[in-house]
Amino acid sequence: MDGFPLSDIAKDLGGELIGDPALRITRIGPLEGATPSTISHLSNPRYQSQLAGSHAGCVIVGPALRDAAAARGAAIVADDPYLYYARLTQWWAARTRAPAPLGVHASAVIDSSAVLGAGVTVGALAVIEAGARIGDAAVIGAHCVIGADAIVGAATRLAPHVVLGSGCRIGERGIVHSGVVIGADGFGFAPTQGRWEKIEQLGAVRIGDDVEIGANTCIDRGALDDTVIEDGVKLDNLIQIAHNVHIGAHTVMAGCSAVAGSTTIGAHCQIGGAAMILGHITLADHVIISMGSAATRSILKPGQYTGVFPIDDNSAWEKNAATLRQLHALRERVRALEKKTP
């Protein structure tokens, strides 16, 4: 690849450019392993020691590192180098990725009552059912199934193999990865004589704008009302969102986390990987649940919450875990000692 001159980047994305504007960049890459045609970024102080020794042609840094970066070659100084890097990846992708083929593939099966906006792309063998509406410039990947009366907002992109259930809707500029299932039935049954009677799930799923949903994640339809994902939420892979859950705007959830039914999660929360949130509880805005923790009660105060058994070598764990089973008794023994000790 011929690459792009640094001046093109700085012209479009801003920042103070130090060094040769004509330097051609062929790759975005980490400081380690960078070449003279690589542009790197330094946001995490953890990697600061790599700066001087890196062969990167240009490094994006914050104001505090301006001189250190300039001393070794070209640099772009930006208030928030990590954000600058994010925008650079978008700039780069727009210029280097093969564009999605435009238009509707001949093999797609589209009901005549479905409505497609201007500039919609529909991949091979996709299915769009009766009454569905696809917004302008949306991309429906190969093998997607868009259920009856479902709605996809403008400029939203569905990767191959996404299922959007009947009556469910996603807003604008969303990104949905392969294998995602939106609108399967919530898990609801009434017990009767040792069996389980199905509660039909009559609600749908309503997803806001600018939402990204990772591969094989599931978002169930509501029992009566809708399951709701607000604007700007980002969900990683293999996440379970049960029926009637409400997730506030700009909350992020890492892979393999799960939220049980009818729970409300606030805005700007961060749910760690494999964390579990019990049903019928509330998390306030700005709550952070650490990786692997089980939130078993409402948390109404912002902050970070954790509940993970600390990993240890197996023999040490065995001893401590065995003792843990007598922890309550141990406390009683300490109490007894305290009573006896003057």
Add this chain to the structure above:
Amino acid sequence: MDGFPLSDIAKDLGGELIGDPALRITRIGPLEGATPSTISHLSNPRYQSQLAGSHAGCVIVGPALRDAAAARGAAIVADDPYLYYARLTQWWAARTRAPAPLGVHASAVIDSSAVLGAGVTVGALAVIEAGARIGDAAVIGAHCVIGADAIVGAATRLAPHVVLGSGCRIGERGIVHSGVVIGADGFGFAPTQGRWEKIEQLGAVRIGDDVEIGANTCIDRGALDDTVIEDGVKLDNLIQIAHNVHIGAHTVMAGCSAVAGSTTIGAHCQIGGAAMILGHITLADHVIISMGSAATRSILKPGQYTGVFPIDDNSAWEKNAATLRQLHALRERVRALEKKTP
């Protein structure tokens, strides 16, 4: 929607109807937010305080709340209001949902040796391989793949994007949600000189009647014999059932739970979300494993079992977790004190 008169509901589903039989119901909904044309139910005492203030046109209650409900408007009194509500959702869905298109979609790819019963629906672009048998009135969703010699029982419904592997079978009246994979290979390898030699998985998966399986759940085929799911089992989303597992009738498992190989789970068990069941163990009938717990040994007595690190604010957790790593030593210190204390 015009809705349905209360009398239609009571005629079909029973219960004592108090109030105007001609009252038209347009929606089933929770007490909170109900309108005069909403029918609600009150089964969970947690919501009893909402009864008097709700604007619901009709409330389904148990005998104990008969008078309280009648004092505020129409009511249906049923022995088990939650079960009544479940049946009402079914009654409702049957009357309001668009019926699945009947017949076999022209784009489906069906081997000539496959056998389809009467009234079978096959969605767009589904694939049915050689020797497969589809029971009467079954629904095979768009993009499903039914492997060679697989069997789908009468009236079982597969949502779009389900894979039923060769030789696997599911009974009657089942519901399988999108992304489910039945009959992938179990995870079996023999170690040899630092590598892993594949053990071909020669069994299949055998699923009983009235089983529901949630989105993206996986049930692996057995190594030699079959993996077995008995009648009435309900599995939520993103569950892993390994090879040779046997799950007893009417057991329910919540989302993201997992059962490792060759384990036997009894009937009427309840496995909480994200709970993990070790391989080669046995759970008796009527065992309840709490959300997030790891069952690492056989449990032969009914009851509820839990093993979850209690969540706490992060700084408190850090202190307690650090101490936990010295718990065994702490017990020794208590022992030493006990010896010294008269």
Add this chain to the structure above:
Amino acid sequence: MDGFPLSDIAKDLGGELIGDPALRITRIGPLEGATPSTISHLSNPRYQSQLAGSHAGCVIVGPALRDAAAARGAAIVADDPYLYYARLTQWWAARTRAPAPLGVHASAVIDSSAVLGAGVTVGALAVIEAGARIGDAAVIGAHCVIGADAIVGAATRLAPHVVLGSGCRIGERGIVHSGVVIGADGFGFAPTQGRWEKIEQLGAVRIGDDVEIGANTCIDRGALDDTVIEDGVKLDNLIQIAHNVHIGAHTVMAGCSAVAGSTTIGAHCQIGGAAMILGHITLADHVIISMGSAATRSILKPGQYTGVFPIDDNSAWEKNAATLRQLHALRERVRALEKKTP
């Protein structure tokens, strides 16, 4: 089925055959429930007590059990009976399974610039995009989507409904089960004013030879460089591999485990079911993480590591868990007692 004479098995797979070489075997099965035409194996001492009572026609055993096995009927003595059993399942599958239909199904959608090797099988309704390359004798299952410029190595088999993203590659002799998503975007965002700015994921996924990947597992593409899975790795179902992860050769991971971004796992590791590995850490070669444990720091020494709250009956757990929240304070009380006690 007529089955196969024991002599055929011993001729191809070796071992010392004791007993009638003409004995016909119709089934491989466990000792328990075996019939006179079943071949069983005894590798796990746990099942040794079943040997004498089993009706198996032939038992595969190690040298130490030669006499005990011969005393009851036919036997094959092999240095490693479990490995012998693994190879027998392969031998069996090759002779009894219906072969995949050869050639390219007429309904597949294959870009004219894709390159297919000799003897490639492409299932119904598969999609192969521009520039993809499929190696000799590879099998692409029904409904798979092979992205632009992706590469599938020779003799690798993809089950139905696999997505291999653009530019991603898998080596030779791999097995990929249904629902697997390779090459979805890694989960990367830069925070800005309470929102999340997408970091485009510019890397790909690079998978070595002899890798098996279980159903609905996800492997994300790298942010800048590639996510890498080395030769011989075996991944079970519903596993999450985040961007920039590197997994060393011959490591195995059980179902529902997860690795967060930029973590390096060594060779020959074993990751238990539902175990979670934090991001940006390193596990050395030969590290074993127990089921359900969270590895929250680098582990540089081989060995087994565990962190699981021991399961207990719920009332006992409640008492111990409540006390655990005061564990640090309890230690302080013990310290105070120690100071007071002479």
